[in-house]
Amino acid sequence: MSAHDPIFAAAGIPPALEDTVARLARVGAQLARMIARGGLEHDLGGAVGTNTGGDAQKALDVIADEAFMEALKDSPVRDYASEEQDSVVTLNGEGSLALAIDPLDGSSNIDVNVSIGTIFSIYPVGDTAEASFLRPTTDQLAAGYIIYGPQCCMMVTFGKGTLKYVLDPEDGLFHLVNDKVQVPLKSSEYAINASNYRHWPRPIRAYIDDCVAGAEGPHARNFNMRWIASLVAETHRILTRGGIFLYPGDDRKGYERGRLRMLYECAPIAMLVTQAGGQATDGADAILGQSVPDLHARTPFVFGSAEKVARVAAYHDLPDHETSALFGNRGLFRS
Ligand SMILES: O=P(O)(O)OC[C@H]1O[C@](O)(COP(=O)(O)O)[C@@H](O)[C@@H]1O
Numbered sequence: 001m002s003a004h005d006p007i008f009a010a011a012g013i014p015p016a017l018e019d020t021v022a023r024l025a026r027v028g029a030q031l032a033r034m035i036a037r038g039g040l041e042h043d044l045g046g047a048v049g050t051n052t053g054g055d056a057q058k059a060l061d062v063i064a065d066e067a068f069m070e071a072l073k074d075s076p077v078r079d080y081a082s083e084e085q086d087s088v089v090t091l092n093g094e095g096s097l098a099l100a101i102d103p104l105d106g107s108s109n110i111d112v113n114v115s116i117g118t119i120f121s122i123y124p125v126g127d128t129a130e131a132s133f134l135r136p137t138t139d140q141l142a143a144g145y146i147i148y149g150p151q152c153c154m155m156v157t158f159g160k161g162t163l164k165y166v167l168d169p170e171d172g173l174f175h176l177v178n179d180k181v182q183v184p185l186k187s188s189e190y191a192i193n194a195s196n197y198r199h200w201p202r203p204i205r206a207y208i209d210d211c212v213a214g215a216e217g218p219h220a221r222n223f224n225m226r227w228i229a230s231l232v233a234e235t236h237r238i239l240t241r242g243g244i245f246l247y248p249g250d251d252r253k254g255y256e257r258g259r260l261r262m263l264y265e266c267a268p269i270a271m272l273v274t275q276a277g278g279q280a281t282d283g284a285d286a287i288l289g290q291s292v293p294d295l296h297a298r299t300p301f302v303f304g305s306a307e308k309v310a311r312v313a314a315y316h317d318l319p320d321h322e323t324s325a326l327f328g329n330r331g332l333f334r335s
């Protein structure tokens, strides 16, 4: 994909947006190559420090952050908000766009050769650097991710559907392979970190209890579970074959609002999934109806096939005695 990719031109993407996403794609292609060569020259999974969110930073977190910043210096991006930066960094003072980024998502998987990624979200600039980001998530102009897996892909939306590109390692360019990605309606897979079961709120426990009960429970059918611990990889699976992802708030200290960040994780994934016909909520309410309260604010996050996400919201409307009972009358939710 070049800065003037004919596919983008045909889709009527404004040049500033097109230029910015093309630069992100170029850095993504370089990172894909570096990751494939991890351990030959660099120890990409080595610990280097701690970020604002208190997460341990790996070498690749910092390398990726610096590579994106460098590539965007003379681009249309004025404001750069990153998981790895405490506050907003000014890139091009004349720029018209604001970019929020998780430069390297799934850091715990770097050294075990499991898929990792980059998540990005683009807004028009606001009156101040902070105002560019602390605003309704529906103001996003574009959102996407790059997944570094057995195959390197980019999923992106400009607000008119979700597009899928595959990186061809032969020419180093991303090629469009699907211009109408759709989350399949039916799936029997759910993804949640079940080791936190005892900490979850009751509606989430009840929903998962019912999935685990399978054919003998209210859903009257069996489910399968996945947990990759890379949000991009979970999203990629759900955009490809459906299902549901949950990272709820829980009663561990610091996890009251879950683990995932609204600005550079949940809002962009919510836009991508919604544009592909799925849904994304905080368990009860749509993420795209909400505002970003703080650069690094967390939010409970549930997304995937529309019907499943709606069902989780319905569990939040049940009276306490229903969610605490084993199955109760939840057979009404049969599917
Ligand atoms: O280790 P946990 O609590 O299951 O959390 C896994 C989640 O944390 C994340 O790795 C957080 O992202 P970062 O790696 O960018 O901090 C998500 O990709 C993933 O969904």
Ligand SMILES: [Mg+2]
Binding pocket: 102, 104, 105, 106, 231, 265
């Ligand atoms: Mg992340």
Ligand SMILES: [Mg+2]
Binding pocket: 061, 083, 102, 103, 104, 105, 106, 107
């Ligand atoms: Mg990260």
